Amino acid sequence: MDLLRVEAISKNFGGVAAISNFSMVQPYNTISAIIGPNGAGKTTTFNMISGVQTVDTGKIFLEDVEITKLPSHKIQRFGVSRTFQNIRLIEGLSVIDNVKLSYTSRLTYTMFEEFIHSPRVRKNETVLEDIAMEYLEFFDLSKYAKSKPKSLSYGLQRRLELARALMNEPKLLLLDEPAAGLNPAETRELMGTIQKIQEQKNLSIIIVEHHMDLVMKICSIIHVIDFGKKIAEGTPQEIIKNKAVLQAYLGDMGGEIC
Amino acid sequence: MESGVFVQQLVNGISLGGVYAVMAVGFGLVFNVLKFSNFSHGGVVTVSAYAGFFISSKLISSFPLALIATILVGAATGLLIERLVFRPVRLAKKPLTYLFVNSITVAMMVQQTFAAIWGSYYFPYPEFFKRTAFSIGQLVFSGTYLLMLAVSAVVLILLTLFLKKTKLGIAIRAASSDIYTPPLMGINTDVITGITFIIAGALAGITGFFLGMTYTVTPFIGSSMIKGIIAAIIGGMGSLTGGVIAGILLGIVESLLIAELGSSVTPIIIYLAIVILLLVRPQGIAGNLYTVKA
Known part of the structure; x- marks a missing residue:
């Protein structure tokens, strides 16, 4: 049994597909990431998993229990916590x-x-x-x-959001751009903190992130989406070498991946 | 003004202000959570004023029991309106204007319904107590007013404790700050909204009962809630404490002005003062400038 199973979820906003046919599996005790350019549909995916937005098609399971249509307060009580891009x-x-x-x-x-x-x-x-x-x-x-x-301060508010998310004793923690607005030193500290949380609390974490080095160093699986579609999935090493990813996501800054 | 008259009017003003404060808080609670001006609060006040009359003159002659029964009617009416009129709009995620317009419609509907059925009758509340006045030296105080003051004070203190200390109260405060985040903290904001309307309805029940005791019951009794709304706005939207302070001040100023200038000039002066006050201090007494996030 996997902790989270997302099966081909889609979401349209007025005919525009924010995300289509996105699937992923999140095992227990893992840190993984969803990356992609701005507007790729990362936050929409989080919103659907946490029940903030409804799913148009597809299904979401938490420990084999379907949570697709549950309101967010019930999903939270099942042990899913999240933080926000904007605190x-x-x-x-x-x-x-x-x-x-x-x-x-x-x-x-x-x-x-x-x-x-x-x-x-x-x-x-x-x-x-x-x-x-x-x-x-x-x-x-x-x-x-x-x-x-x-x-x-901004950095402390970010930490407070983490504390609040953990108070729920989650099995699954969703972090929406946890390093947004942090300086490099704070970002490094945050990486350490995220790893420490994962080890101490035995939970599973999914990170949506722009900071490539953060994602590459602490995540074991990376899902890459572009224009609402998943274009790659793999370990950081595999993702670095993936041509589609380099082209679609990193484009001209391909060299700066690490 | 003689000092004796002054003290009497001051006490009456504080009592009346207590009723305005209860109105302001009932109005403010809903505003804080849903961010719209709920004019149907006046409708609940009207329903409660009539309910209070029928309960106290036909069913229960004891003051506290009749008041409690009326509070229950108010709470039930508040919840009923929320579930029938506001909830469908909320769940469909329609703009706040719909809620606002619906609230006015409900208030008018209640008013017209009572006007059509009992418009030509006056309903005076029974005298609950044999002794209607208390005198201290030269001063005479109305029993009704003192009672109103005591009940308002107790209710506002209980409400404060509820909001500060209980998990439901804290959840209401959380939803008042931001209605979108609490669900992600496991809080069912649909239930919280329902409870907020129950509490606001209960407060409208108290208001209706007291207004009924003080004046005669007419279909237009709910329109006096404009005073509560004014108190909430002068107090600063978003600040319940500000609403209480403003309500009491409004009651005092009104009583003193009526004693000095008469009841026809007083409203003009009060409304004028409010316009000027809001020009000088648009955020109200205690409020921060309130930005409504729709």
Whole structure:
């Protein structure tokens, strides 16, 4: 059984195919990447897997359970977390509440219990607070727990999104251009962090990315799409040598792949 | 103005302002989550005012129980309107203007329905208490007004606790900041929207009951929610606290002006002041400039 199986999904926007017949398999404990030029359909693919956009045709399975038509809050509860190309933190909530938010749906106590602050609520809250703080510490954010996300620098906000995504204890983590807006040093640090997360949490990660070196060094499988179609799949070594990829994706900057 | 009259009017103003504050919060909650001005809130106020009258004069004579029953009617009406009128538009991802227009239509429909059925009748609420006034020294305070003040305060405090401390409240705050991201945090925003309308409806229930107690019940009682909307806007859209403060200020200013200048000039001055205030400070008292992301 594979963790994620995408079977020939397509999405049209007003007659224009954003992505057509895209298939992929994501095994457990793997880091893989979806790469392609701007507008190739990478984010649309993520949006369909996470339920943000509906699938026109095709099917998506998570651990052999079909999730094609599920709304995004249910897919999240199945253990799929994601981050965004444009950071999407909840401005109205504190840093720690942002992190706790992605666990909220699993809390089973009633509102009445919350109002009387029953022992069960108190116990759950402490545990929740501890886990959230652990994630904040992992990303070196604990001192900002009570601040609002807006007061954090761009790089820190990116890390906070990761912390929030992990709070859901995902089996599958989707990272949409995690290095966007980061400088080379921060990008290197991020690569280390992504690998560390994968090893420690035993989860599977798919990255949509423009930073070639990031993808080449930490991913074991790369899917290449161009104009909504998959044109190649393979290990980084295979992708580097793939003619179609060099031509379609890298074009004139073919030499700069590493 | 004599100092005695002044204090009385001040207390009345704060009580009235409490009702405006409850209206502003009910209106603001829905605005924050869905980003449209929900005029159907006035419709729920009207339904509740009538429901409150029938419940208290025919079914339940105890004040707290009649109020609670009316709150339930308001909450149910709020949810019903959401599910019947707004939800289909939301799910079809139509522009916000549709929601806005639908909300006005609902408000008019409620008003006209009650006007057609009971338009020529006046419905005065029963007296709930034997003692209608309290005097402290020379000062006389209306029991109804003091009660309104106490209930509004308790309700607003409970709502604040709910929004700050409970998981549902935090989810509503999250959806108010950004309705598109919470589903990816496992939050069902469809349910959250429904709950928001239930709470707003309950607040409209309180408003309707109090307006009914203070004035006579007419089909146009819901149009007084313009005061709530004004309070929400002066307070700063997006800030419930701002709406509460503005509601109370509005109540005080209105009461004092009516005592001093009479009830025909007062609205003109108030509306004029609001226009000027929004020219000088368009973001309201507490709000940031609100950009609506459609």
